[in-house]
Amino acid sequence: MTHTLTRVRTTINGEAVEFLCEPRQSLLECLRDILGLTGTKEGCNDGNCGACTVIMDGRIVNSCLVLGVEVEGREIITIEGIAQGGRLHPLQRAFLEDMAVQCGFCTPGFIVAVKSLLDQDANPSEEQIRQWLANNLCRCTGYDKIIHAIRQAAAEMQEVKV
Ligand code: FES
Ligand code: FES
Numbered sequence: 001m002t003h004t005l006t007r008v009r010t011t012i013n014g015e016a017v018e019f020l021c022e023p024r025q026s027l028l029e030c031l032r033d034i035l036g037l038t039g040t041k042e043g044c045n046d047g048n049c050g051a052c053t054v055i056m057d058g059r060i061v062n063s064c065l066v067l068g069v070e071v072e073g074r075e076i077i078t079i080e081g082i083a084q085g086g087r088l089h090p091l092q093r094a095f096l097e098d099m100a101v102q103c104g105f106c107t108p109g110f111i112v113a114v115k116s117l118l119d120q121d122a123n124p125s126e127e128q129i130r131q132w133l134a135n136n137l138c139r140c141t142g143y144d145k146i147i148h149a150i151r152q153a154a155a156e157m158q159e160v161k162v
Helices: 027-034 090-097 107-120 126-132 144-161
Strands: 006-012 015-021 053-056 059-062 075-077
Touching: 015 027, 053 107, 059 107, 090 107, 090 144, 107 126, 107 144, 126 144
Parallel strands: 006 075
Antiparallel strands: 006 015, 053 059, 053 075
């Protein structure tokens, strides 16, 4: 069976990108299977785990719930776009140093989601962080190390700004 392909022009991690996809394909499928950006993970594929989180025009979305054709003209940031100039982002370093990663499957989604939070509020409370991450599930860490790592990174980023 042949499928009609749609051309999509978008910006991913600051670079203009053009790809062909089927109208039924999710952004998650397009990122992973067409563009080779496999840092974004597929967990539930129905909007419940947050493993597939990306930033679209400044807002976090579950990429499994967005169609690839919907990102025409949008700006997308994935986990591959979080490191800066070959250096890990403070959030990535803090997750490693605080051992907030076990199997790591949920980690890209957490880091992308929290990057978006810190872009809006440089010093969120623990409660705000927990609420922001209500849609990001982790089966391994028990969450406390993740929250600790996020607070460490936020503090470090504020020191750098001062
Ligand atoms: S894979 Fe998208 S929310 Fe779980
Ligand atoms: S580290 Fe394994 S699911 Fe979070």
